[in-house]
Amino acid sequence: MPVIPVQKDIPLYGPSGQPEENEIQQGMTPDCFLEASVAAIIRTDIKTITGMLGQPGDHHKINVTLHNPNGDEQKFEADLKNFNDRFVTKDSQCSWLAVIEDGYSQLLDSTGSPDVIHNGKGSWPELVLKAIYGPKVNVVTVDCTYIQSIGEKATSKPATFCTKHEDGQLIGGHAYTIHSANSTHLTLRNPWGIVNKNDWDKQVTGGKDVRDLGNGVLEIPISVAQEQCVALTYADIVTPAEISSSSLSSWSAVYSTLMKSESNAVASAEAEAEAAVAAATMDGTSGNVYTFSTLSESGSVSKRSVARHTPTMTRS
Secondary structure: OOOOOOOOOOOOOOOOOOOOHHHOOOOOOOOHHHHHHHHHHHHHHHHHHHHHEOOOOHHHEEEEEEEOOOOOEEEEEEEHHHHHHHHHHHOOOOOHHHHHHHHHHHHHHHOOOOOOOOOOOOOOHHHHHHHHHHHHOEEEEEOHHHHHHHHHHOOOOOEEEEEOOOOOOOOOOOEEEEEEEOOOEEEEEOOOOOOOEOOOOOEOOOOOOOEEEEOOEEEEEHHHHHHHEEEEEEEEOOOHHHHHHHHHHHHHHHHHHHHOOOOOHHHHHHHHHHHOOEEEEEEEEEOOEEEEEEEEOOOOEEEEEEEOOOOOEEEO
């Protein structure tokens, strides 16, 4: 007789009260492309993950917010009790990842896509990142000559690494989360949660150049990773560091030009403070009022107006 799983309630988040990368341990679901992408967002932009998940309501229901291929926001309802079977063997302390998987499956169903979560054929991180972020960020897939560059971006932008369908020192046909890179080595995380073996008893063949750092994290020479790499994908999120180093200077230059007749130090200081948290582009002018579109560090777009002879900026 089959064993009937013991029913138990699984909270949305574990003891920390938020998603943790090490809670991602792929198991038997063939969705490395999803789990590696989610792990990449947790590392660099965790508010996006917590923001896309509602709080459990009546009967353990919870909303998952995603975006369809047109960029439109859609909400899908997941039932925490649907995941009891999965957690009996894993003894998981949280359900947030399963909720995201369920919401993503519903998104695919609603758009007429094949069920790439459970059909074993896999998919690409690019589709997952677009579904989570929608149109507010640019999702970029590049070829493998940019490993070091993308690895360096991965400290502030969600980034993934996909392999060819052949095993080597990395798993073939698999998606990894990129942690970082330097001039010689790439650091990745396997969503299995372990470097060399998973629930299918699949073992990496060879691996003499792979350094196991624990919890699925590994370090590999870029030259070796290059042999198996098929694609690199990242979400081009504007970070405060980038804003302060590039957009700040151009934004301040425009503002200073507008204000130079005043020579107002207070206004200049305010411009720099505002620019430090927003990238702006000029939309146009009306009389002495200049209008900008601004992108906040959270990704929201708003309008901002500046009057030439007024030493303060006002939000419209």
